[in-house]
Amino acid sequence: MDEILFFLHLPRTAGTTLNAILRENFPPEAVLSVYAREDYQRCRMLDADVLERIRLIEGHLNPESFEPPRLYGRPLRMFTLLRDPLERLVSEYVFQKTWPSNHLYAYLNENGISFQEYLASDAPLLKFRGKNFVSHCLAGVFAQDRDMDEVLTLAKKHLRESFCLVGIQERFDESLLLLAGEIGLSKLYYERRNMLRPGAAAEITDEDRALAADMNSADMELYAFARDLFEQRVRAAGPAFAARLREFRFLNKKYQKMCAMLDKSLLGEATGPILKPKA
Template identity: 25%
Template sequence: MAFGNITKGLAPFFANERFTEELCIFIHVPKTAGSSLSAELARMRRPYRNIHRQYFYGETVTFTRIEDEIAAVIDDGTIAAARSCSGHFTWDMAAPIRTARPDARAFTFLRDPIQRVISDYRYSRTPSHPTYAQTIARFPTIEHYIEAPETQNKMARFLMPNDVVTSDQINAFIGSNYAFVGLLENYALSFNILSRLLGTNLLPSEHKRATEDTEDNHVDVTPDLHAAIAKYNQRDVALYEIARANLATVAGEWSALMAAEPPPAARG
């Protein structure tokens, strides 16, 4: 698994890193367009399994542990038969999946850290989020939200061990442990490169779960807010910039490839 090899060019990257039969694990960081991507993955790579916590509504909202849900799909044989899976689980939580399926390849998508935090905050305050009432009570403003340790560096905490901190460590970890890292802000390029790694040649078609506007989730996006989010999410900023720089090295080559080998949807 070598996302870092993309900097050598798309031709050798596709030749050496394509994975058409292995289990494809999508580690879905919240608010990175992952719901849309999960739907695409289910279409491209069947059998597919979305691994998620179960919610139960009573006087309070309770839910199962994602670790238990992962154990269940391993024990019932689902993972043994799957060609892809996804979920809001971390790299460390996915270790049992990698053990059960040594052929597994992991990928993920990132989003500009400032926009991802704002989107995460706004979504957490809508009725679509099971514990939105508690979130509103606990974090009355976005400033309270971004100052809480559990909201900080969420992309990095999902994708890497906690001791991977410096830019060099981050670059080495994602470069060697992930088959691919895409960006929401460069979604067409990222999705098409991923699809080619999976043995197809497609552009994205799905778009799901845009956050609704409510009276509880308006945010005034100011330069001070940008600076504060960046301050509290330095690992995420470093992670995003590394992935962005890697993809930038092949942007021109990808454009030429699209002209020479356009996906079926793009053909005239």
């Protein structure tokens, strides 16, 4: 059986931006997105003829097996992006409290859930979110009684052995170029998606961040491990990679400016002329 590409999308790691790039490189019928509750229900079982068309699966879901990577009984070629755990948690909390379409929006706002409560809560909806979520996810283990050293060791093993690429959100362009070489992407220019507005996380205090660091020490160590793996990949790409990266950033900056001008033009058409206030 041919391998299916599998993007394990960890929340708030630039995955929406990467998904937009991926969809430019694959026909719609070849992509299976699993995010909403309806997606999970619809995709529990897939017919063989549907699976034959699928080349890429993307979503907030784990494979059925990491060793070897498999889903729907098919072998996978997996990739993912990691982000600084504290910044990821802050971004996740703020995004979910301010995005009405999110499934936790009403729960967080109606119950007045603070960031510290989000981290420490044992409520079913929040139980793992603020406590080494990424380590549990990449280990494939969600059990509170499991020793965290074991979970972390397993997560590191999977990052090292089960993924064709582990990218870093803070180094998105480098991650994208490495991924393009790994899985054969050709259309790479992008606009950033689902970014928080400036100052959106102003309510998060130093005390909040200290608690997050204390409760997510395994994720912090896993992130450092992932960065080391990433550095190894960049070094292995050789001196020519830096030149390719400079060229890509130069051209993508022009692309983003063009997109911004087009967006502004379309907004002007939609709202009509903007009148200057009288002096």
